[in-house]
Amino acid sequence: RPPLTTLADMAAAVVARRCLLGLRIGRQGAARGSAAAAVATAAPSAGGEVCVGRCAAVVGLSLGAFAVLDPGAGPARPAVGRLAEQPHGRHSAASCEDAPAEAVARQRPGVVLSESDVAKLSGITAGVVQSVLGYADAPEPFWDEKKVGGRKLQGCDSGVTIYAKRLPDLSSRVFMGVVDVSDATAAELVEVMTGREGCRREKFDPGIEFFVNALEFRGCASPAIGDGVLRLKTRPSLLGFIFPRRFDGIVRPFYELPDGRWVEVDVTLQEERVAAQLQGTPLQALAEVPEEKGIVRGLDFGSGFVLEPLDEGKRRWRVKVVMHLDPRGGLPLWVFDKACPQFLTDFLKLAMLEVEKVREEQARQW
Numbered sequence: 001r002p003p004l005t006t007l008a009d010m011a012a013a014v015v016a017r018r019c020l021l022g023l024r025i026g027r028q029g030a031a032r033g034s035a036a037a038a039v040a041t042a043a044p045s046a047g048g049e050v051c052v053g054r055c056a057a058v059v060g061l062s063l064g065a066f067a068v069l070d071p072g073a074g075p076a077r078p079a080v081g082r083l084a085e086q087p088h089g090r091h092s093a094a095s096c097e098d099a100p101a102e103a104v105a106r107q108r109p110g111v112v113l114s115e116s117d118v119a120k121l122s123g124i125t126a127g128v129v130q131s132v133l134g135y136a137d138a139p140e141p142f143w144d145e146k147k148v149g150g151r152k153l154q155g156c157d158s159g160v161t162i163y164a165k166r167l168p169d170l171s172s173r174v175f176m177g178v179v180d181v182s183d184a185t186a187a188e189l190v191e192v193m194t195g196r197e198g199c200r201r202e203k204f205d206p207g208i209e210f211f212v213n214a215l216e217f218r219g220c221a222s223p224a225i226g227d228g229v230l231r232l233k234t235r236p237s238l239l240g241f242i243f244p245r246r247f248d249g250i251v252r253p254f255y256e257l258p259d260g261r262w263v264e265v266d267v268t269l270q271e272e273r274v275a276a277q278l279q280g281t282p283l284q285a286l287a288e289v290p291e292e293k294g295i296v297r298g299l300d301f302g303s304g305f306v307l308e309p310l311d312e313g314k315r316r317w318r319v320k321v322v323m324h325l326d327p328r329g330g331l332p333l334w335v336f337d338k339a340c341p342q343f344l345t346d347f348l349k350l351a352m353l354e355v356e357k358v359r360e361e362q363a364r365q366w
Contacts, residue, residue: 117281118217124274125227125252128265132304135165135176136320147341149179153352157182157316160348162341171333172301177321177344184317184355186262186307190254192354193305193319194264195230204354205347209233209244214286227252229283230266233295243329245298248286250274254305260314265304270297296329321348 113121140146144166149159157180165174181189192200197213215229230251236244251266267274269287278284291297301324310316321344327336 136306160345174324181317262307268300299326
């Protein structure tokens with residue numbers, strides 16, 4: 001899946017920056033803290049841990065800048081995804097005209113997929129691919145905001161450029177981080193950025209606790225590598241104020257497009273349009289599993305990576321990370337939106353350092 005550093009890491013960066021600069025301390029901070037206290041009091045916390053919500057309100061009052069608030073799972077915010085209506089891609093089942101679908105490899109115990117089930121799931125990922133590519137290809141006027149990074153990353157020709165767009169009828173924004181890599185192969189970038197059970201991101205991304213490959217399948221709309229259902233669990237932090245997140249999503253792992261680009265995408269099972277298409281399939285029960293105590297189930301409306309070659313030798317690449325998430329669990333979206341640009345920048349920094357480690361490992365093998 002696309003990277004997800006702990007929400008604490010993202011929020012803490014904003015907290016530290018505002019506290020150090022002494023911004024908005026006083027009446028404005030107290031007002032926000034009071035509002036946070038009201039929200040924390042109104043929303044029940046996961047597992048009956050009501051004190052966490054109250055403590056979060058106290059943090060908001062004391063910091064003044066804003067309240068780092070996450071009162072647990074609480075009442076689930078309704079999924080309001082509109083993937084089928086996004087301006088740069090349709091999210092619908094693809095037609096099946098190729099070879100018969102085949103469920104293969106690791107399947108969740110008790111889950112048996114029919115050919116029609118696999119075709120439907122493959123169609124979902126095909127739709128998300130088009131949506132993510134639409135964002136990657138969108139012209140600059142499409143985006144509401146653009147922030148150009150200053151300092152070059154290691155092994156890159158540029159800093160990280162961040163784009164942001166608010167879609168109609170959606171509370172969360174779409175973000176895209178872009179960086180030009182000066183010398184790397186597609187295999188090196190794929191090895192570093194792919195999200196799978198036992199992948200490198202479990203080691204270098206501090207926000208990820210683990211990935212689990214829950215299910216794999218191949219269908220008429222799938223590349224040979226096969227799509228799957230992937231579970232991601234993030235780490236808690238800020239002394240437990242930020243609860244861990246769990247994302248259960250359909251993922252299409254990295255594969256090469258005819259134009260030479262590489263893409264990987266995912267979308268959570270609970271996304272509104274996806275959940276509607278899962279009705280009557282074995283995955284409906286997996287999508288409706290109740291939330292666990294102390295773990296918040298996040299929403300991914302359709303995110304992914306796009307690797308674009310910049311030269312014929314395919315040693316220079318433009319890496320694009322598209323992220324469209326709702327962290328849920330009571331974490332204010334304005335906090336999430338403020339922290340996302342720094343999060344994307346930090347992740348790409350870590351990823352580029354990991355590419356260097358991959359090269360060193362390969363050199364030692366030679």
